[in-house]
Amino acid sequence: MxxxxxxxxxxxxxxxxxxxxxxxxxxxxxxxxxxxxxxxxxxxxxxxxxxxxxxxxxESIGPLPLPRLRLDASVVSPGDGFQKLRFRTAEDLALETVLIPLHKEGAVSLCLSSQVGCAMGCTFCATARMTTRRNLKTWEIIDQFLQARDVVHSQGRRVTGAVFMGMGEPFLNYDNVMTAADLMRCSSAGSVAAKAITISTVGLVPEIDRYTREGRRYRLAVSLGAATDEKRRELVPVAARWPVAEVVAAARRYALARRTRVTLAYVCISGVNVGEDDARALGELIGDTPVRVDLIEVTDPTGRYSPPGADELQSFRDALTRHVGQPIVRRYSGGKDIQAACGTLAGTG
Ligand code: SF4
Known part of the structure; x- marks a missing residue:
């Protein structure tokens, strides 16, 4: 048959x-x-x-009808226009996709989920607290893309990029994420530029090296959490099984192989990882690795962690400028009022 x-x-x-x-x-x-x-x-x-x-x-295509995710909620932030879509799988598991309005008029980037839940256990992240977990199939990732793009088109806007920064650790679902990215990039399919697709990882060293070896053309963002193993063990416990020096070494191999800067994402938490010592440790860790450091203020729905105040954040930026001396970017994590910000996706909002 x-x-x-x-x-x-x-x-x-x-x-x-x-x-x-x-x-x-x-x-x-x-x-x-x-x-x-x-x-x-x-x-x-x-x-x-x-x-x-x-x-x-x-007639060789199937099973028919081709399955779809069920869109069961859509909410737009009155504050900043971020929009969150909640989908349900065939077994009624929730996953979420965020529409991120970009500075360029009418341009939207899609923040896609790669898993339901996440096993990495980051202590500031609501996704980690979801009890059911599984990898998304490629078609489920693609269906997020297609349905979210339909929403964007119905608003007279267009999708210009996609980031795997929604629910899940993309490198735990490596093959399906890469296949989905290939389809999104293909000029006959999604037609999104390779450099406008970002894969984000919390620091899985073997998969970063695999990604480098395979010469993938997508951008890579490595989320550090902290610059010392002691603090990483508290913030990103599962990923911390790889010493942070090994994570940055893998990021460096990628940057040198691709002749590009690797993005290091850093979640800023008041009183935890934004001191002068943290900036110095980060600078020593990075050395001359070509990086761009993205600072993201934590959004923790449990209230355990708070974002730094304006002065604390500015002091940290100044310290990073001294100790790292490479581009430092403050990345806006929007949709806080609709639980769409980084670390708040849990399928419940
Ligand atoms: S921050 Fe990312 S890697 Fe960490 S638990 Fe949340 S979804 Fe997983």
């Missing part, structure tokens, strides 16, 4: 191999991807009628 395939679940290259085995060439694959990604057509009858997809190929 013929094995069916969901074109949202395999990479463009694998799809071509599959089509070739059925006597169809790359042009047919491009038409199929274009029908799904550009026009949102998910029915075999319409693939055949509107895109001249051969019947033998259309």
């Amino acid at each position: 013929d094995v069916t395939i969901d074109p949202r679940d395999v990479g463009p290259g694998e799809l071509e191999t599959w089509a070739a085995a059925r006597g169809c060439d790359a042009v047919v694959v491009r038409k199929l991807l274009s029908a799904i990604f550009r026009r949102g057509v998910l029915e075999p009858d319409r693939w055949m009628a509107e895109s001249q997809i051969p019947k033998r190929l259309a």
Whole structure:
């Protein structure tokens, strides 16, 4: 019996191999991807009628109807226009996607989830407290992208980028995330520029090295949490099994191989990791590794951690300028009023 395939679940290259085995060439694959990604057509009858997809190929696609995530909530922040979509899987698990308005008029970046829940256990993160966890399938990641993009288009705006900074640690779901990114980047499918897709990790050294080895063209952001192992053990306990020096060494290998700056994300917590000592430790750790340091103020719904005040943050920035001497960027974590900010996604808001 013929094995069916969901074109949202395999990479463009694998799809071509599959089509070739059925006597169809790359042009047919491009038409199929274009029908799904550009026009949102998910029915075999319409693939055949509107895109001249051969019947033998259309009939090999399945299971039909192609499954969708159920969109069950959408909320827009009155404060800053961030929008959060909550989806439900077939087994009723919640996952969330955030629409991030960019400075450029009408441009939106999508913050996608890679898992339901997250096993990394970061102590400032609501996702870590979700009791059910699993990797998202590639088609579930792609369906977030397609449905969120439909929302963006209905508002007369356009999607110009995607970041894997929603629920989950993307490198724990490496293959599915990379396949989804490949589909989002493919010019016949999502058409998002590779440099506008960011994969964010809390510091899984073997996967950072794999990513470097494979020469992936997407941006990489490594979230440090803290510059010392002692503090990382408190803030990002699971990721802290790799000493922070090894994490930065892996980030350095990536930066040098790609001849780019690697983004180091740093969650700023008042009284915990924003002192002069922390800046000095970060500077020693980074050395001459080409980095950009993104500072993100913590949003902890439990109230255990607080963001630094304006003076405390400015002092830390000044100290980083002295000790790191490379670009320091304050990254806005929006949608706090709708539980859409970094570390607050839990499928409940
Ligand atoms: S911050 Fe990221 S890696 Fe850490 S628990 Fe939350 S989702 Fe997972």
